[in-house]
Amino acid sequence: MSILITGAGGYVGQELAASLLASTPASTTVTITDVVEPEIPEAAKEHASRLTCVKADLTSTEAVDELISASRPYETVYILHGIMSSGSEANFELGIRVNLDATRYILDRLRATMPGVKVVFTSSLAVYGLAPPGFVISEKNFPASPSTSYGSQKLIIETLLNDYSRRGFLDGRCMRLPTVTVRAGKPTQAASSFASDIIREPFHGRKAVLPVSKETEVWICSPYTIIKNLMHARTVPKEAFGESRSVNLPGLKVTVQQMLDSLLEVGGKERRDLVEEKYDAATDKIVQTWTPQFDTTRAFELGFAADISMEENIRRFASRFV
Amino acid sequence: MSILITGAGGYVGQELAASLLASTPASTTVTITDVVEPEIPEAAKEHASRLTCVKADLTSTEAVDELISASRPYETVYILHGIMSSGSEANFELGIRVNLDATRYILDRLRATMPGVKVVFTSSLAVYGLAPPGFVISEKNFPASPSTSYGSQKLIIETLLNDYSRRGFLDGRCMRLPTVTVRAGKPTQAASSFASDIIREPFHGRKAVLPVSKETEVWICSPYTIIKNLMHARTVPKEAFGESRSVNLPGLKVTVQQMLDSLLEVGGKERRDLVEEKYDAATDKIVQTWTPQFDTTRAFELGFAADISMEENIRRFASRFV
Known part of the structure; x- marks a missing residue:
């Protein structure tokens, strides 16, 4: 079994890779990729032989084609890469190229080479605009009406992945992450x-x-719970999601x-x-x-953990x- | 003043062209386009000198570039073209190429050549999935979670156009049409x-x-009211829309x-x-x-007419x- 993680140079990707390696059988391999070759996570050193680190610019279709090919099928693909909120607001073209076009091309390449593969997409609660004061948002009681380009691009990928899942092209799971706190590493371009x-x-x-x-x-949500829930996202039976693959994660x-x-x-x-x-x-x-x-009843029903x-x-x- | 209508070979486009010509000053010109050269609407015969009919395949970027150029700025662009619901469900690739990619390219071309131009996009209430029995949907109380590829593609363009409007790239107005009944002409590929x-x-x-x-x-909504409301969409001050340019039209x-x-x-x-x-x-x-x-209070507040x-x-x- 093989798992791919994009954007794996980031803090969440590094933690996720280490946790996946620690919790899967010795036959499982993990490929992590980012625009700069991702490091081997400190906590994954003992499993380094099962880990492949790939430098890839996912805005290049050649790079995506090389990373994703029918000869090396993945069991799950985690899509974590992206230009974050402040970055996408400051540079619209960059955000749309990375967050929308590169991700869409990945979905289409997966559909063509390994149809039906599980795709865990880290979306964001930024798909929502501001609710009235005191209002508690659930997946069912409020429209996703983003106030940022970042949130718009996340919502568009969710919409595509939901349709691809409904049609059986892919088996998507869109996890809307709260603000991940406390992140190790460096300050990021996220407004959060x-x-x-x-x-x-x-x-x-x-x-x-x-x-x-x-x-x-x-x-917010702790990295500890985020990683736990991203690991869980892979194991939820697809039938359990019902009509939408989008889930507001606990926080x-x-x-x-x-x-x-x-x-x-x-x-x-x-x-x-x-x-x-x-x-x-x-x-x-x-x-x-x-x-x-947020009201995260749906996440709890699907077995996701509280923070x-x-x-x-x-x-x-x-x-x-x- | 000049107005462009895409998908103008269809029934709504023909009616809209005729009504725009009848209600605007003699200096206003209207360009109507479709993949087959659209006819001069019967009701517009007396204004034929102010009407240009263009055959254009909007999935060709060259055709779009020719139709939309800085030397001939439009005051409003009506985006009506699209593969309808049954058609997009039966042929995913065709639907996504026409409804998503061609439309997105048009938005980008408009942004590049006539920034800030008014864009009236005919979306659909198919952006919504099924609500619980008896539930009355408004723009604020229910998520857009489409159950069809058609609805997904409409929602994606709405999301882009809302973000483009927020950023001032374009001045978008997304009109979610009820099922238009009674349409003259021929049976269509729409499930409706x-x-x-x-x-x-x-x-x-x-x-x-x-x-x-x-x-x-x-x-449903009568063609009479739809045309009235599509004409009105052009005249609403952009500030009136608030945080979203999407409106559920009366029906x-x-x-x-x-x-x-x-x-x-x-x-x-x-x-x-x-x-x-x-x-x-x-x-x-x-x-x-x-x-x-649907609860269309928002549409009434914006001055749209009841059916x-x-x-x-x-x-x-x-x-x-x-």
Whole structure:
């Protein structure tokens, strides 16, 4: 059995590759790819012989054709690559080329070479615009009406993948991720980067910038739960999804203030003081379009896990990366 | 001032061209295009000097480039072309090429040559899947989760056009049409074709086939009101749309039985008897995914008109086309 992960140079991709290797039989191989050759994840060193790292620019159809061919069928393909929210807002052409065109070409190549293959696509709750204050969004009670190009491109791929799944071309699973916090690694181009930065950077003794107000509510999920749920996405029987393959993954509603309080509790005053408030209108404008509360009954019914607490989340981060 | 209509060989395009010519100043010109050179609408004969008919295959980028160029800017572009629901379901590749790729290329060409131009896109209520029995859909209370490739392709263009409008690339208006009934002309590849066939054909002394049960509820709109509302779509100030350019147009909920009763009343027993019940599972399967009731408050707030009665609809058809 063989699994492919795109965008695997990123934090989630690296974690996912390590977890897949740790939890699958010795006969399972994993191919990870990114525009820069992805590293072997630290936690996957002992399984390195089952891991292939491929440098590939997925906006090149030749590169996709080489990566995906009938002679090497995958059991599951995880599509994680993409230009993130701030990046796609700042550079429309780049976002649409990577998030829409490259992904669509991958879907078509998969359909042509390994029809019916399982595809786990990391979408985002950014497919939703802002709900009325206090409104709790589920998959059934609110339209996906994105307020960003990033969210629009995610929604378009979801729409295609749902239709491909309905027609039996592919077996898609569209996972709408909350903001993944605390991410190890570096600050990213996502407008949500601050939500990890304000925890991660202080633990590395570095200052972090908070570009939004402390009253801001965010819907987050720990990397621990995200990885668990992305692994689970592969194992859900396709019949269980019903009429749509799109799922709002579980998360946690917290204010930035609560995150800072948890930082203080787990990391102490010295670390808390490294967070500097510096309002940024462009980031705040994007963040304000995200609704901070979701009803994830559907995800629970499909066997996805609830998130851990903010404190446990920070403790896990600190114990692994500091 | 100049206006372009694609898919103008079809019934709605022909009616729209005639109405635009009749209601605009003598300085306004209208270009109508289709894959076969569209005819001059009967009702537009007196304005023929202001009308240009162009044969163009819009899946050819050269044809689009020729039709849309900076030297001949349009004030409004009506995008009406498309492979209809049954056609897109039967031939996926054709549907995606015409409904998605050709339309997307047109949007990009418009953005490049006449940025900010008004674009009225005829979408469809087929962007929605089936709602729970009795549920009344509005733009705000239910997700667009299409059950057909046709609906998926419409939703993708809406998503792009909304993002293009938000960014100021174009000034889009996505009109989700109910089933247009009574259409003059010929039966079409739409799964909804029967809804016009069962009225039109008997009035021409021909048999018509009813492929669904008489209890089936449908959400329809007369051509009279559709044209009125498509003309209105051009005149709504863009600021009025708020966060989304998508509008569920007004319509009428009727059962097939009520349509047949209206046929009997307006057309008499002889015509009513020309409708033959002949169940077709493939058509019924598509029709059953359409929700028959909508809350169109938003459309009314934007100044769109309510539909006329079924009887008045049939009388108008009979007086013009029989």
